[in-house]
Amino acid sequence: MTEFTLFRHTPGIDPTLHIWGWEIPVYLFLGGLVAGLMILAGARLLIMRPHERQAMVCCTIGPLAGLALLSLGMLALFLDLSHKLYVWRLYLIFEPTSPMSWGSWILLLVYPALLANALTHLPETIPALAKRAPMLVTISDYILARPRLVVAIGLANITLGIALGIYTGILLGTLGARPLWSSAVLGPLFLFSGLSTAAALLHGILVFTTPDAERPEFADFLLSLLARWSQARPLDTRIAPTLAQADNSFLTIELALLGLLLIGHLSSTAVHQQAAWLLLTGPYAAVFWIGVIGLGILLPLFLQHLELQHRIRHTLAPSLLVLTGGLVLRFVLVNAGQASHWAAMLN
Amino acid sequence: MNALSRRRFLKISAATVVAAGMAGRSSRALAASATPSGGTAGVRTIPTFCDICFWKCGAIASVRDGQLWKIEGNPLDPLCQGRLCPRGTGGIGAHSDPDRLRAPLIRTHERGEEKWQEVTWDEALDYIAVRMKQIAAAHGPEAMALFSHGIGGTFLKHTLKAYGTPNMAAPSFAQCRGPRDVGFRLTFGDDVGSPERTDIANTDCLVLIGSHLGENMHNTQVQEFATAVGRGASIIVVDPRFSVAASKAKFYLPIKPGTDLALLLAWMHVIVTEKLYDADYVAKHGFGFEQFAASLTSYTPEWAFPETGIDPDTIRATAREMARHHPATLVHPGRHVNWNGDDAQRSRAIALLNALLGSWGRKGGFYQPSSMDVPAYPYPPYPKSGRSKLDNPDHKHPFAHEALTTGIRDATITGKPYPIKGWMVYATNLLHALPNEAETIRAIQQLDLLVVVDVIPSETAGWADVVLPESTYLERFDDLNPEYFRQPFLGLRQPVVDSPHDQKPNWWIAKKLAEKLGLGAYYPWQDIEEYLAHRVTAAGLSYPELKQKGIILGQRQPLYFDEGAPAEFDTPSGQIEFYSLQLEKAGFDPVPRYTPPAAGPAGSFRLLFGRAPMHSFSRTQSNRLLSGLMSENTVWLNHTAATRLGLKTDDYVRLRNQDGVLSNRIKVKATERIRPDCVYMVHGFGHTSRGLRHAYGKGASDAQLVTRYQTDPLMGGTGMNVNFVTLEPEV
Amino acid sequence: MSRYIMVIDTKRCVGCMDCVVACKTENHVPEGFTRDWITETVHGRFPTTNLEIRTERCNHCANPPCVHCCPTGASHVHARGGVVLVTPEKCIGCKACLAACPYDARFVHPKGYADKCTFCIHRVENGLDPACVSVCPTRCMHFGDADDPQSGVSRLLAARPHHPLLPEAGTQPRIYYLT
């Protein structure tokens, strides 16, 4: 029989940590997604020859979306800061032991890398823009004329993408005070979750733009508007199966990593076991099993498997499921992590 | 008697202190200063003494840039040794209390509706003076009664004595330590006093019977308790609840509530039959030992077992433990001892046990305190009252040596032996302090005038006709405190900061009221400092020095018999009365006799209550600093009982007592720290005064549930642990 | 070198929270927040009950994760005594340090920066004990230099059994509880 009484009611701390609201999970999700987009876009630069890249969704659309999403993510991160006026302090110092510090510097490098990637094929992808800003053509020509620069941009996107993806996991993973987070698996887990959401996003964009009798009318209307404005050629949809294939691989790895995380905790100390049970059977179990595992991983895996077998058509459903699953994963891990505690050992 | 050591001290102090006493009056301009702590610029420090409870610890307040910053203990003070208790440290919250009374109020609606009109001090005091004169004319001045608790009441007492009434009482007797003082007087001829003369610091064996030191934060006692624990003293705790003190004990005796007298008798039985008592001491100082010893024969541990629930082996082991360490064994007399109505006799049994152990007047037992002699201010004599005090008519309770609050209340209700038509209430929240609220309210409804002087809108103020807002202790001078302690000393309370609104100090109120009553002659001084300086100088001391240091120490006197403290007992026999002829003559048991406590209704729990270290009674719940540490009380319920009732920690319940009274909602604390037949709560919560915005409705009030009380026949104390409750889940 | 530590005698502590109030007034800790706090642990079944009361605060860890994770250097180890401090003007309020502390010793000050116990370094540098130590009526708290074998705290640690909190968390806490 043990009674433990804590005489403290600090806001944000008691009864369990709740310092991070929606902002941090959203930021982690968007950061992972952008990381995935960078890796896919970077890989595309390296693997494909220039004429193959044109009009592909990875090309330009991915990095452009990445820039926008990252900005949203940074906004969420900024909103979370409680001493906002001092945010510039991040850039007066590099703290090697602080993933937050790495993160702020990585983010600083991510923007130019993404931008360079986007600019490489921007004029061909969105001719209308190039007409208005001839600079864009000059830049694109400059890059494309230098194959080694293209390789450098590709490598930079892959490297920074991996760094960004892993960092979003390490950020939590180094906070050993929260048993659920204290695992090295979190880095790769967030990286592969980021990759799966990125592939799902691109796949979704392709599906959305593919002409289809059953496509809703508003989509047709929207797309025609976009096409008229951008004067772009239709996206090359042949890559859709490749993306679905990639997405399924990422999802499988993500599932394995989640398993590893939990097995790691279950075979560790009592507090880590308690942390794992928070997800498995505890207050977060419903969201974890249904939201993350069921709808976020298994169902899209199955649907995309059917797509690849040509048993069903490619639809938006798997993409939306994977994206939502990725977001829910961040929410569940951030919230359950804050609830996990060493208190059991303190009594 | 106290006077003994005082008188003895007088001779010596007159010789030693006069040399230093050459100071005259000082002016307010003489800014006080004391040793700063922290060494910060812009900080002023002013010594004073604390008033969050009646212990009166010496304190040093720091004011930074005109703002009250903190209060620390005055290192010169023998009571606190430089350390205050949490309430003292949080005392600055009393100054900044957002719920404070700000201006005098006169009632505009029915009594108890808490509807007021703000008036000026002149209007308020005129209103009171007019009605007091009417009361005196119609019923005689004795028809005014004063309830006053604490040192701040001195001047109002003076005004009311000048007005001509002898009827004044404090809850500190009939609701607090009265039975103990009576039990000890009957035995040793003297009180235990406040601060208690317990030599806890030097004891080798400390027996605490309900005294929950560590929760009861009377500073010196707690400090010395920690010293005793640190020295490895053997601690025996008797309590139905596993108190903090119990957690430090070598022996914890989870007694059935209300049966302590049986345990005490069994202990004495063991000590006497096994001849473990201090035979020399008993032979030298004892009276009636043989008769006493003979009366104990049947009180065997085996007899006590079914009564108390304490097994005979433990009773024997603890009795032998006490004897092993005697005379440095201290069976603590307790303080708030109004439990069951047999309290004076139980206290007498504690006194007798100490007598057997030879601890009175011995190191590690009870020392002989002394105080400095500070002459009273030479006021004109008070008018002689035609009628005697009415709180204890015909000496119904022959051993009550102080006035009974509940006696005044009874007389107010019945109009007998003569009517009471006005109450002045100073610094006591009668609705929380006296048992049975309904009776208090019924008495109030008989009055022509109810004046309440308080710092916050207490429940009692809610019923008043006139409410007078006082300055807190941090904003005023009060009377001197010539403390009666191990080492005599004189303490000064002085203002540290200004009152934030239109509050006034009690001395100003008392003086102004006296003037309006035409009794100005009783206030020959113009300003309080004139009064203080006069007394200090008359004692041969320096007022400027007192202002500067806050405390002036007197000469240490012998503390123990073997150091030369006089072994004299102010009893009829002049000895320690094991057998009391005065009790016998008055028709009471000359040696304590046990009667089992009445059981409650089936399925109910006996309601017990006590202190939390960070709160004082009902006065600190709106103090933002202290309520930040504990904002509501909980009801302690044995874990097994809770499980049976389907309750768990933090569930809200309401308590219903045997008379159907339902409490405010209160959280359950399901715990292994209490017996299954009782529940416990911290006193002072569950405020119903709407003016206490920050305390209103937080937790439940034990006082509300104390509808029954058992009156002690010897002295009129009100035993309040005789109520029973059931728990009703709050949905 | 010096290494400030606290040694707290749980046998004497009564859980009165004087240390908590003293810290609040000394350091102007805003309403609703505390830098130190009390815990009570009850073991056993009535009446063979066991109660341990502890006063807790930042442990000024020798291996402080809160400092390691801080991106701006706001959280740092002070040159004097190894005290872990926060510089409000460097803090961005990212709260990583709150999450990193296994003792939940930190909070976000209403002004936005991370705040916690400073070991009252402003008093210590003036030769005084921390406010909580100096107020404690049971004198159960001791503050001093662990690197000085003659200090009161060193001698207490040498003489009596003691334990820090959560050594498993690997932070090397510097507050020891005598049992």
Ligand SMILES: Nc1nc2c(c(=O)[nH]1)N[C@H]1C(S)=C(S)[C@@H](COP(=O)(O)OP(=O)(O)OC[C@H]3O[C@@H](n4cnc5c(=O)[nH]c(N)nc54)[C@H](O)[C@@H]3O)O[C@H]1N2
């Ligand atoms: N049910 C129950 N009843 C009890 C007790 C119990 O435990 N339970 N305890 C008993 C004991 S031991 C005692 S000693 C008594 C205590 O009884 P009281 O002395 O009446 O204690 P409080 O309830 O604190 O009421 C004190 C009142 O004085 C006011 N006050 C505080 N400071 C000042 C000041 O500076 N000036 C003025 N004018 N007013 C001030 C407070 O605001 C409060 O309204 O109660 C007794 N009654």
Ligand SMILES: Nc1nc2c(c(=O)[nH]1)N[C@H]1C(S)=C(S)[C@@H](COP(=O)(O)OP(=O)(O)OC[C@H]3O[C@@H](n4cnc5c(=O)[nH]c(N)nc54)[C@H](O)[C@@H]3O)O[C@H]1N2
């Ligand atoms: N923090 C704080 N300290 C205070 C005060 C305060 O308001 N706040 N008030 C001061 C004053 S004026 C007083 S009088 C004292 C009162 O303090 P004490 O005299 O120490 O205690 P009581 O209030 O009499 O009793 C409370 C304890 O008695 C136990 N008890 C109840 N019934 C029985 C019984 O039948 N037998 C036994 N053996 N134990 C029983 C309860 O479980 C509880 O532990 O505290 C003083 N100290």
Ligand code: SF4
């Ligand atoms: S015991 Fe505490 S509340 Fe009472 S006078 Fe001393 S410091 Fe003040």
Ligand code: SF4
């Ligand atoms: S002040 Fe001392 S006795 Fe009171 S809780 Fe704090 S450490 Fe314990």
Ligand code: SF4
């Ligand atoms: S206790 Fe927490 S805040 Fe203090 S140094 Fe250790 S990790 Fe940092």
Ligand code: SF4
């Ligand atoms: S909240 Fe402030 S002190 Fe804490 S890690 Fe962030 S920047 Fe550093």
Ligand code: SF4
């Ligand atoms: S050392 Fe100072 S800051 Fe730390 S808890 Fe004690 S009083 Fe507060």
Ligand SMILES: [Mo]
């Ligand atoms: Mo009392």
